[in-house]
Amino acid sequence: RKEVEQDPGPFNVPEGATVAFNCTYSNSASQSFFWYRQDCRKEPKLLMSVYSSGNEDGRFTAQLNRASQYISLLIRDSKLSDSATYLCVVNKASWGKLQFGAGTQVVVTP
Amino acid sequence: DAMVIQNPRYQVTQFGKPVTLSCSQTLNHNVMYWYQQKSSQAPKLLFHYYDKDFNNEADTPDNFQSRRPNTSFCFLDIRSPGLGDAAMYLCATARMGDEQFFGPGTRLTVL
Numbered sequence: 001r002k003e004v005e006q007d008p009g010p011f012n013v014p015e016g017a018t019v020a021f022n023c024t025y026s027n028s029a030s031q032s033f034f035w036y037r038q039d040c041r042k043e044p045k046l047l048m049s050v051y052s053s054g055n056e057d058g059r060f061t062a063q064l065n066r067a068s069q070y071i072s073l074l075i076r077d078s079k080l081s082d083s084a085t086y087l088c089v090v091n092k093a094s095w096g097k098l099q100f101g102a103g104t105q106v107v108v109t110p
Numbered sequence: 111d112a113m114v115i116q117n118p119r120y121q122v123t124q125f126g127k128p129v130t131l132s133c134s135q136t137l138n139h140n141v142m143y144w145y146q147q148k149s150s151q152a153p154k155l156l157f158h159y160y161d162k163d164f165n166n167e168a169d170t171p172d173n174f175q176s177r178r179p180n181t182s183f184c185f186l187d188i189r190s191p192g193l194g195d196a197a198m199y200l201c202a203t204a205r206m207g208d209e210q211f212f213g214p215g216t217r218l219t220v221l
């Protein structure tokens with residue numbers, strides 16, 4: 001079983017719609033959680049950290065469910081520029097050992 | 111403005127010919143990481159430096175080595191590249207435990 005699992009998609013989303021997807025992780029001792037965005041052939045960039053109480057950053061909302069060991073990302077009012085691969089990332093150690101999921105591809109269409 | 115710089119951006123090498131990829135940072139971060147990412151896969155951590163301390167991942171092949179001569183620079187040496195080593199190599203830096211900042215990556219092609 002992979003340590004971090006994501007639905008690879010693609011999620012085809014009409015512009016203006018809402019899309020949500022989850023990620024599951026296997027290590028219950030994981031300390032912190034993130035969503036990174038990666039555009040085609042570019043480096044990953046931090047989208048947002050995920051806090052236990054859930055958090056929102058503009059059109060993006062992240063949730064963490066420690067009991068069920070999953071995190072989620074919801075994108076409201078999707079823009080064409082939201083088309084990317086979204087990487088679920090789990091921090092396994094205090095020195096910053098990140099475990100990446102393989103990513104969920106989102107394609108926003110006009 | 112560039113904070114994590116990787117050179118070259120594209121590297122073509124021949125099977126078995128050693129190659130060195132470089133990473134430099136202007137952030138004065140004490141931790142530097144090297145990742146390998148193949149198409150449609152997650153980035154895979156190869157090793158990291160915490161200051162001068164080198165930490166190898168257990169499953170990183172011996173073919174991959176690294177050097178960090180000072181805080182700003184870190185190198186990835188691939189001693190004998192095989193076809194399976196073709197990938198994007200990502201360098202990242204962080205202050206201990208904080209957000210990792212990634213460089214733009216070096217795309218390695220092995221002929």
